Amino acid sequence: MTRASERVVKADGTSPWPALWALVIGFFMILVDATIVTVATPALIVAFGTDVNAVVWVTSAYLLAYAVPLLITGRLGDRYGPKNVYLAGLTVFTLASLWCGLTTTVGGLVVARVAQGLGAAMMTPQTMSVITRTFPAAQRGRAMSLWGAVAGVATLAGPILGGLLVGGIGWEWIFFVNVPFGVVAFVAAWRLVPALPTSRRRVDLVGVVLSAAGMFLLVFGIQEGQKYDWNALVAACILAGAAVLVAFVWWQGRTRSEPLVALSLFRDRNFSLANVAICTVGFAVTAQGFPLMIYAQSVRGFSPTEAALLLAPLAILSGGLAPWTGRLTDRLHPRLIGGFGMVSFVVGLVWLALAMGPDTPVWQLLLPIALLGISNSCVWAPISTSATRNLPMDHAGSGAGVYNTTRQVGAVLGSAGIAVLMESRIAALVPGYGTGTGSPETAGAAGALPDALREPFAAAMAQAVLLPAGVLVVGVVAVACFATPRHLQRRDAVQQG
Template identity: 45%
Template structure:
């Protein structure tokens, strides 16, 4: 058993501190959307300008993930976790005080960078301080925190904006961030580090490639794919191919690769990265057509439309801690196939409901089923993917895993947005929204096929590499 595994009580305290930081960044992703109308009114800005408040955050969160995950291996996950929270919280304060939209967008960019530093460290530490046979339980709690953040964000945001204005949604991060830094200092241990020298050219190529690709995907569909967006996208893909080649030749430059390619010889890890990308695609894209249908198609207010999603978040929050321990005992294919199958079937049910005009109570049932599907996917997929990763590559593996999830999210938002536009023109508004849900359902089908090839692994700790120094 690895020496980084902690006694149960200490490991759960560390998880509590990690989950507080995780909760903060997920809360931000849902709470800021509520503030958009207020930001537009305060700065007299257009929607295409204000959308950068969200877009720049997602860009700066996604692009550095490969690098920040490996930084945790090099300098210690505890150090990087606290740094990420500090950067995120200070940037939130700057966003709350921003006198212009341009400075608000700049502050959001720094917030995204803080989230990128923090995100992979959370998963890395969980997989290092808990033994294999407890990681499903830990990740079940981790998933429940994500579900609660998803529920609390829009509701809390509505109260804050109504009470103190849009700046309050950024100020709320200050006490949470300060508490997270204190608890991380007290409860998250210093863990041995492994990476010795990170390949700087790989960092530069990954930054350029991911930036080009993400900007092309974010901006291309809304602008009708102008030539510059296509060129940028192709350039991004070519740079990513170059980046992969550079990882194979890093030793010739006397450095260690940013993404050690030997990680992908681990079958469950490779499947887990691909399948979580399909889930990220779905999670980011399915709510836009659903919310448009509830508000514009069914005539619900934004508040009532949000309340229709409560069954999903509540069921996921309850089910995740229960399903997590099962991921430590059962064949990983059982839970994962069930999760992806439930999500896929439920999206098809919602698409039918939207197209045929069925009663809204069916949607409430479907929302609960989405909660079950989410719980069956997140913790089991994470535990199965990361369980047998070499401890020396845990930070890099978490960075790639989260990059896969976030890349899927960017592609999903762009893909379903385009599908809605095409569907609305050819079929009409509501039928077009319904048909657009077939895209994430099909992508989930790819994830379903992938997780069917998960392989049961013995619950025995890997030996790992020798650490280079304390971190």
């Protein structure tokens, strides 16, 4: 912890940093579990004697159960207290992790992963809500930089940790490892996280039903569209989900009781723009890894662990630079730090796409990946801080729920979008892989490709990397339009006076 961070104190004279460190232990676990299973897919197919489509649901079920309730669980934190909801969610998540490791059928594992996802959905908004309610607005950037660094590093650490555990002691341990960490996280949060004031308000039951139904239909349709070849049923799910969410927004504006999401939140320009930006970041962070991992294993012949280690510079730089960028976020306009991060994110992805040849030296791949680490350290804190800086304290949980829902929907869109583009590019560029080959993930699953196919396959994966770069351009525009934060307006007024 830096000296600057030690000077951040609450009104009662105590530091909010211990509470934040306690919360990010659990936050790290739930985000690692979003990606850790992908490396274990072959081991799970063998262990349960099933096919890839069944095992894909081990990840899909978790992401679906995680994304759908976020609007609701954010509001629960306002009503029952973020500490209480976080501890309840952590308990569910930890017990479900034990259940996952002990299960003997793929169906049982999917059900246990649903329970894990629900626990994660209860926890995530509370971490952001506690930051909003315990750190002064002018000093929130450093806290959000830690929160963002954990989010970025955890997403990237999942495949690395999964590869080490599956290769070393077995697939069960990608779940068992959560149990001791869960116990430590529970004790730490119980002792260090303050019991914050609650808002005793009515529960918007109609809003709960509409938001849950709409999010389920939309996320399910997007998440499973590639699997079902975007057929009429998938299209119907997406359209129905969008329609139900429109009805939800209409109801939130009409209801006279306490709405689940106060639409007044979106009157704040930075909150609205930050949601647009974080959606593109969620898209890019999720999408960037798929073509790179397939390229590394299919074109270069790397093992899953070796392929995952290509992302090590990204994770190290993203986490290591986060405290520095957090301090700058509190002092400078968020569009400066965030804009640099977003633009360098785009440049890093384009650079990586240009470098992904069949025989490119590894160090030439690591350079753009390192730039992606620098860019990631510069995007999370400015965007997150801009989203929460002006939120009313009694809507902190609701705002965090909206923000995290937007981020997760971006991740689902990234996963679906990159799968479609990879399949399209493989069909167009790789001879023999145009029809009947299954998903892009299975196209090169047997190991390194024949020499004749390595160059076109590398080109297909490189072109796919350009998709998240293009989506991030929207985020660049959103960050460039951030308004000057109020604490900087007051500082400038004092200096001018």
